[in-house]
Amino acid sequence: MMLASPLDGIGVLDAAIVAVLGYAVVFFGLILLMIVIMVMGNIFIAKDKKREALNAAAKATIASVPVATPAASTAPAATAPGSAGKLKLYDVEPKTAAMLMAIVADKMGKPLNELRFISIKEVK
Amino acid sequence: MINVGEILLNLWQGSGFNAIFSGFTTGGWQNLVMLIIACVLLYLGIVKKFEPLLLVGIAFGCLLSNLPLGGLYHQELWTNFMDETSEFYHSYGEIMRHGGLLDIFYIGVKTSLYPCLIFMGVGAMTDFGPLLSNPKSLLLGAAAQMGVFVAFFGGICLGFTGSEAASIGIIGGADGPTAIFLTSKLAPHLLGAIAVAAYSYMALIPLIQPPIMNLLTNAEDRKIKMVQTRVVSKTEKIIFPIMVVIFVALLLPDTAPLIGCLMLGNLFKETGVTDRLSDTVQNALMNIVTILLSTAVGATMVGSTFLTANTLKIVVLGVVAFGISTAGGLLGGNVMCKLTGKKVNPLIGSAGVSAVPMAARVSNVQGQKANPSNFLLMHAMGPNVAGVIGSAIAAGFLLSVFG
Numbered sequence: 001m002m003l004a005s006p007l008d009g010i011g012v013l014d015a016a017i018v019a020v021l022g023y024a025v026v027f028f029g030l031i032l033l034m035i036v037i038m039v040m041g042n043i044f045i046a047k048d049k050k051r052e053a054l055n056a057a058a059k060a061t062i063a064s065v066p067v068a069t070p071a072a073s074t075a076p077a078a079t080a081p082g083s084a085g086k087l088k089l090y091d092v093e094p095k096t097a098a099m100l101m102a103i104v105a106d107k108m109g110k111p112l113n114e115l116r117f118i119s120i121k122e123v124k
Numbered sequence: 125m126i127n128v129g130e131i132l133l134n135l136w137q138g139s140g141f142n143a144i145f146s147g148f149t150t151g152g153w154q155n156l157v158m159l160i161i162a163c164v165l166l167y168l169g170i171v172k173k174f175e176p177l178l179l180v181g182i183a184f185g186c187l188l189s190n191l192p193l194g195g196l197y198h199q200e201l202w203t204n205f206m207d208e209t210s211e212f213y214h215s216y217g218e219i220m221r222h223g224g225l226l227d228i229f230y231i232g233v234k235t236s237l238y239p240c241l242i243f244m245g246v247g248a249m250t251d252f253g254p255l256l257s258n259p260k261s262l263l264l265g266a267a268a269q270m271g272v273f274v275a276f277f278g279g280i281c282l283g284f285t286g287s288e289a290a291s292i293g294i295i296g297g298a299d300g301p302t303a304i305f306l307t308s309k310l311a312p313h314l315l316g317a318i319a320v321a322a323y324s325y326m327a328l329i330p331l332i333q334p335p336i337m338n339l340l341t342n343a344e345d346r347k348i349k350m351v352q353t354r355v356v357s358k359t360e361k362i363i364f365p366i367m368v369v370i371f372v373a374l375l376l377p378d379t380a381p382l383i384g385c386l387m388l389g390n391l392f393k394e395t396g397v398t399d400r401l402s403d404t405v406q407n408a409l410m411n412i413v414t415i416l417l418s419t420a421v422g423a424t425m426v427g428s429t430f431l432t433a434n435t436l437k438i439v440v441l442g443v444v445a446f447g448i449s450t451a452g453g454l455l456g457g458n459v460m461c462k463l464t465g466k467k468v469n470p471l472i473g474s475a476g477v478s479a480v481p482m483a484a485r486v487s488n489v490q491g492q493k494a495n496p497s498n499f500l501l502m503h504a505m506g507p508n509v510a511g512v513i514g515s516a517i518a519a520g521f522l523l524s525v526f527g
Binding site: 007008009010011015020021022026027028029030031032033034037038040044048 | 255256257259260262263265266267269270272273274276277280281285286287289354357359360363364367368371372375376510513514517518521522525526
């Protein structure tokens, strides 16, 4: 049978060189990839920080606006847009409840703020 | 009047039993031994559950191709196909004209179609989030390719040719499709032995890795708890496969089929607009290709090429490759542990041998044995998926040298 490559009859020393070179190429390739991922990650982290800073600034601006009517403090707090009132939990940890609501929303394919959960009770 | 005796005699002479026993010394015994090996592999797949989805198909393919006169697989057609002096060199037409069912199946292996489609499914099932949140884990994926090159060197020392040694070495990448992809191109006559060794050792990872992990890490380091990494945005996950294909395929064009399919599958998963394609690639396509791939690979296990001393050498070199790759990953983990001031648990290094997600699970189990409140699974998934890319790069390098 003919040799598939001129390097097929490679000697031990050449094989050692190929092995070291191959290992180095794998490292080089993955280090290159690592650098690219790090740069990409840093860009996204910087973007997130910028967005958070803008949100914080907007919240601070809203908080600094004086309340016009003192009577408003006695009135029940207004619900935020998309809020669906209070949720009653029976023997369920808030973390578990949050997870369950997320799963239900995902399975129904609807945003969480379009669903209303009235109560969650553990069935024993 | 019909001669019943002659009919029965013809039936006997045309039977596989006659072929085995009348030609017992000229190859019949090899068929018999291969049938026994096929049954042992079926036992390992069905009863011991060693990678059953692949091993059952491989074993049955082996069984079918070693039934004399079945005409399902023709080794001589593929020998001519690979012989540059033959008039049928690289003639798929000849295979289609005279080949059996398993010869037709095998065309998909020979053209690298099946390993690439399997990689597409693997990509669609893989979450690269842990890798993106901790890119340094790519270094562990690279470190864990050590066994590939040590086994390659060992293969040369044991008298294999460069192409054969490269195909044997890639067993250390612990990645079945990559091993089949490279072997079908460089040393197709060793495909059966290499595929069986690769998948058997992958199934044995929970037995092979823990002793090496205990040997190369200390008890204190195994208890290290790693902090949760950042949440990766959807956009990053969509950009990642596109970016990897561009960088890796430009660096090593020979890896383009494997990495391209891996990342295409991952893109289907992450875009959110190709859910149907992602679902098909992960399930229906993956299952169909697994059937064709496993039976075709099993068919190459014919007695004349499998029952040789080389097969035993491959089995030994394969386990050496696995062990050294594990050790390489752990050494990388130890270095990262020291450099980061004990913020990295070195056990995640062994997950760099690919074998997703089995190797990451083993890291998690060993971590929990040292510290029951330790959860290393997501941290180990980073090196684990990095190992898939690393083994594809190693295969691309070996292909560019010996292809």
